[in-house]
Amino acid sequence: NLVEQSKRSAAFAAVDKHVGPSVRVLGVGSGSTVVYAAERLAELKQQNKLHPDLLCVPTSFQSKQLIVDSGLRACDLDDLPELDPSAPGSFASIDVTIDGADEVDSELNAIKGGGGAHLREKLVAAASRRLVLVADYRKNSDVLGEKWTQGVPVEVSPLAWRTIKRQLERLGPRSRAQGAVPTDAAAVAAFELAHPVASLRQAVRKAGPVVTDNGNFILDVCMGKIYDPPAVELLLKMVPGVIEVGIFSAMAAEAWFGNEDGSIACRI
């Protein structure tokens, strides 16, 4: 169907552009679009067009399965060979990471975590010289929250998820009597709703809530349009018990979208 075809076109184009024999360490994201990226990697591997010692860093159990099933070698982030700290760019032990997104705005800020993998995805993205997002046309947006209306995925400690939910929903304009804090002013300008609405993500093929690969819960936080992604990312991250936030502010170098007409759009 159109959506799957557009995912496949974007993933193939991005892999062909960015993963050649010079790539030594590749970050592999999670989700359904990255499945097509893995399909292309398997083809390139068959054609001996990849580095013979290519190491692939997974971002989830799913991602590791994709790597192994594609005949590639998986390597955890901490097990990558140490780089000379004085060397330029030594922050990035990964040459390039290919990952999906739930929505990308005009500044290449992204909402991620629709698949519940954003904690390890953000760790891998931050250790990558270049993050390349691949997505179907539904994710191509101007403002975060415009097309992806399921809320910002926020990974939280299961120990006190109800308390964390309440704190998240208090973000926004409050009177002094309600315990206004300095960040309230920032909150008012940063997102559309007066107050967020946080929902515990329920599992489908398992009773009870989704439990992430890291043993945590996910609250999907609806905020309306997100006018200032970096500010919102910070506001959410500062709530005690929040482990990672599915807003990737200014982390992506490029975003590749499959269009409905079969063409491909690349935004940098």
Ligand code: DER
């Ligand atoms: O969970 C994630 O962060 C995924 O990368 C998600 O954002 C994209 O998943 P999709 O490719 O299945 O839409």
